[in-house]
Amino acid sequence: MSDTQETLLEFPCRFPIKAMGRAEDGLETLVVEIVERHAPGVHAGAVSVRPSRGGKWISVTVVIEAQSKPQLDAIYRDLSAHKLIAWAL
Known part of the structure; x- marks a missing residue:
């Protein structure tokens, strides 16, 4: 099955x-470093950080120009494998 058949993304x-x-x-630095391994050239405006209401957790969002499903899969695999990252969406 080709990449285009496995996802609705273009x-x-x-x-x-x-x-x-x-x-x-x-x-934040860790997440950006992992994402940049697969999507070089992330700029500061593409990164946002949001703390939880209680301040115990933070979410880091990095907007990239995704090139393929395998690229996204690799990013999620690396993020999920790191001990400091609880969830990757």
């Missing part, structure tokens, strides 16, 4: 990657 497209973890120093 590539290339803007795509938000969101990762969440405990509110610790360096989580």
